[in-house]
Each structure stands twice: as structure tokens, then as C-alpha cells.
Amino acid sequence: MATPARKSRVFRNLNAKIAAVPMIFCSMVVFLGFSIWTVVYSFTSSKLLPKANFVGFDQYERLWSNSRWLVSIENLMVFGSLSLIFTIVMGFTLAVLMDQKIRFEDTFRTIMLYPFALSFIVTGLVWQWVLNPDFGIQGIVRGWGWESFAFDPLNNPKLVLYGLLIAALWQGTGFVMALMLAGLRGIDEDIWKATRVDGIPTWKTYIVVIIPMMRPVFITTLVLVAAGIIKLYDLVIAQTSGGPGNASQVPAMYVYSYMFQAQNLGQGFAASTMMLLSVLIVLIPWAYLEFGGKKHG
């Protein structure tokens, strides 16, 4: 099958290739193999234990007519787009401010990045307390004498997503800032000198010159943040447990709940297959832009 020219390529760097075999084997079996197994079993009526009695698209039909799943998807869209926009805009703005050769930059950078060192569980619990109407912000402001003050997003089905968003932004913005700052530091000083000579205002330089130059950083940030959003689980569990009602449900919670609580593996697999699909929808364009682009360019 292989031409002689190809063959020599196969045997080039043989040591490195042998060393990579365990890793390739792992990713083939663990990632690819198990993913395919999950997709296959999502077409069965498996309950507590996997059984290969195929039922076609039944699980998917049930999934897409389940209001909890539909609410989860809608929440993910709203939460995802808002959190994507806000983390990137705020992260970039903070990075730009950091990049103005300010005093105590290290201190500020550490403070900004600190929330990222906390797990989502801790973040969720902290913000659950901060937003708790009796002990948190509302309680404190009322304690100051403003009796009618109301700020209780976590118990209002219409506002609960924004309560989650506040916590997610607090946790994630510092990380995006660090990525952006690294990108900004990678910009050659000569470019700044050139734009200054041309008399282009600083804000315009950022938008017209710097941001396009930072495209790879933006794309990496986008993928990291987007993948984090799709697998969002622990923050919601810690902060709201999906409530009030089903108002802050997310797909990962649905998967867990149907696989383990409802003892309905088939339904859980169908939902996780949909999640895999959405991760692929995020990843494939990125892979194309990152790797496909280079081949042609």
C-alpha cells in the first residue's frame, strides 16, 4: 500500500514513534474506543446495566421532547454566549490595562488570577453565600437600613443564570486575562513605535493592529472557554443544584441524572452523545483554522 517514499517516512524517527505508541494506544482505546462504545449504546434501551437491545432513535426522540433537556440546551446557549463574550472582552480589557507598565503589576496580576486557582465547587459555594438573600449582599444592604433592597438572583427562575454568570466571570476572567497578557507581551515593541510614528491613537492601534495580530491567542482562548462552558457542571451543582425548579439545569447534569439516578444508561448515553457532538462543533472549525490554514498559507 505504501510507496517507497512513504515507507522511508514511516521509519524516520523510529524511536520517537515507538515511545509514542502507549500514548496512541491509550487515546485510541480510552477516548476513541469508549466514545464509540457510548454512541453505539445510545441506540439501545439499556437501563442500569448496558444491554445490546437496539431501539433505533427512540432515546433521541425522547431526549429532544424532554423539557428538562430543552431547558438545559437553552441555558447553555444563553449562559455560553454571554460568558464567552464577557470573559473575552473583560479579560482583554484587563490585560490591556495591565500592559500599561503600571506599578505593582505583579500584585494585580496575582489578585486577578487568584479566583482561577479555586475549583468551581468552591466558587459556586462562595457565590451561593454571597448571593444568599439572608446572609449575603441583600442581607447586608438591608442591615444598613435600606429595607426594601432586593437582590436575590438565585431564587428567581428568570435571573438565576445571571447569578451563575457572575460566579463564572469572577472565576474565569483572570485566566483569560493571563492568556491575553501573554499575547500582548508577544507583540514586537517596534510595531508600537511604528504606529506612534504614524500618529495612530493607542485605542485604534489596539483594535486595528494588535487584535488581528493576536488572532491565535483569541482562537485558543475561544476554544478553551467554549469547551469549559459545554462541560459546565460543578459550578451549577454547588451554586443552585439546577434550581429553582429546572431553571438552571445544564446538559451535563441531565447526563449524570439519567445515567445514575434514573438508572437509564441509554438516555444518558444519548444525551452525552449530543454533548460530544457539540464539542466537535466547537473543535472542528478551530482545528481547521489552526492546522488547515497553515497547510495552505
Place this chain on the structure above:
Amino acid sequence: MKNFKLAAGLLLSVALPSGAFATDLEITHWWTSGGEAAAVAEFAKAFDATGDKWVDGAIAGGGDTARPVMISRITGGDPMAATQFNHGQQAMELVEAGLMLDLTDVATAEGWKDKVFPPSLLDACTLDGKIYCAPVNIHSPEWLWLNNKVYTDLGLPVPANWAEFVASAPQVEAAGKVPLALGNQPWQSNLAFGAITVGVGGLDLWKKVNVDKDMDAAAGPEMAAVFQAAADARKLAAKSTVQDWNQATNMVITGEAAGQIMGDWAQGEFAVAGKVAGTDYTCLPGLGMNAYLSTGGDAFYFPKLADPEKEAAQKRLAALLVSPEAQVAFNLKKGSLPIRGDIDMSTANDCMKKGLEILASGNLLPTGDMVWSPDVQTQAGDLMVEFWKTDMSAADAQAKWVEILKTGL
């Protein structure tokens, strides 16, 4: 306080002397609230006194959190020696897959068939004529718990049934109290709905829908009235923002809320808080409308282990859990009803006596866990929590509910 009691129980289990052929058994359960931990410590004490050792594996967060952990440990090849489940369909597939120890010989030796009352409890443990679990208590979810002081402070009589409770709710609300406390977790909404079905719709309707699985009755006008009653009830619970059931019970204990629909396990919380049934709080089985109890409850299952010594100890534990002494000690602390009719429960309080009377009269029905699979129960929970926390119309909820029940036919 909770942890302290648990720690004290554990300490006790370590301090007690152990015999020559002592075997350590790890037992998992989700009894972590104050009253529950006190009750399970009674089992641990009794088991340790026999010379074996009870290694406590409490999993906090309620059954919905604990069961996935238990099931993945059993299916994943790291089984504990014994584990709590609600008897019914929760562990059925594990039994079918041959992962559970057959207890038939223990049951025969101890004469469970004659002693366990009502017999339906043992039926729920039986598959193909073999017994796979040891029932330990009867819990019925259809109770309304009321704080008497809330009503006497307002100069109102304490409601005697659900209809009076609803009628008095506006005055309770006007006094700045929450009429009905309800935790945010799906199973609690499902439980409240089930209790309203029995209380408002009556036993015949409940049986027609849940036992005979008559879908026309489920979609019919009688059920529509139940949904309407639930829709009215959710307005009373609108200001209740807690998550766990014991937090909601605590709202009733402290007088922040007037009432709660919760199973009889709530009684353990009242007892731990030092409240007296009849004077401080009132309990209304079947919501005071229809005096029926469902015979749900807890049972212990024993996963198969390779070690014959452990298997012998598992059987010793199974026999002990059903024994009269352990039953009395455990159930008095837990506030649940014992699974055998031949023991002396004269020290039981007012509420438990009401339960025992209903039990003796035979006004019993199975629980949702017995007649529906966990899949249906989870879906119904999802629907109910949405129904209770949003303004979904009663008719929409009923239509969706019927669809869910149909997946379990």
C-alpha cells in the same frame, strides 16, 4: 451537631470490645440528618455488641446523591458489605444481574415470612421466590407537619386537614410566615404531589393510576382536580427557598413556616429539636383527608462478596436488623414504623401511634418506588420540580405527566 453525633457513634463503635471472630463490615447509607444519624447509631451499637464491627459509610446529600455512588461501587467491583436502598425497583437490576447475596436461608431461619408486617414489604425484597433484602422500617411520605405555635399566635385553630390548611394560609401569609415549606430538590416536589394525590384524590384514584396503570384515569378529570390542588399549593410554597428536606423541616420547627408535606422521617428532626408531638407540632397522616399510609421504607441489600467469613457476617447482620430489639431501638429514634407487628412500641409518641393505628387497620398502599422504575420517578421529579417552581398550567403538567407514566408501562 450532626457530625458530632455521627462521630460519637463511630467512636462508640471503636470503643466497644470485639470478639475473636470479629469481622469488619462496611455499611453504606444516606442517613445523615440529626435524627437519622441517631437511629443508625443504634444499629451500629447492636452489631458491635455481637462482636462484629460496623464500619459506617454514610454518604451525605440524600438518596439521589448516595445511590449513584453505591451502584457504581457495586457494578465497578468494589462492593460494600451492606447498603441501604428504598425497597422496590431501585436495586432490582442489581439483583437480576446476580450481584446481591441471597438471604433466603436467613429469612427461613428467622421466620421473616410470618413476622414481617405488612407482607408486601417482603414481597418487594423477593425475586423468583428468593429474598434479597432485609427491610428495616416503614416510611410513608403522605404526612402534613404543622407548627402549632404559628396558629395559636394568630388565634387560629390548628388545621385538622389539608382543606383547612389551605383555607388558613392567607392569614399565615399575612403574618409574614411561609405557609408551606418545600425544599428545592425534585424528589420533594414529587413527594408533595403524591401526598396531594392521596389526600385530595383519594386511594381509589391513586391505585387506579399507579397500580393498575390506567392511563385514562391519569388523564381524567379527577386527576385534573389533583393537579389544580397542587397548582394552588405551589403558591403557598413560593417563598420557600431552601434545598434539603431537613432545612424545610427546620423552617417549620422554628416557626418560620407553618407546615410541610414530608414523610414521617421528619419526625426525627422534631424529636432532635426537643419538640413534643401534639403540643408543639401536629402531624396529619394522609394530609388529614384520607388516613392512608404507603408502605415505603428502607431495606438493606448485601452485595455478593468473595470472602466466606464476610458472607457469614453479612447474614448475621441481616438477622440482627430484623430482630425485635434492634427494630424497637432504631425505629423509636428514626420516627419510622417497625416492620414487624409483634413488638412493643408503647413508648412511641403521638405521631407514631397514629401511624401504627393506620398500619394495624390495613389502610395501606405501595409507594411510587415500588410501582414505578427509577427512570419514571426521575422524570416525574423533573416535571414536578418545574411545575412547583414555575407557573406551568395544571393542564400542561397533567399532559406531560401522562406522557412520562407511559414510558414506564
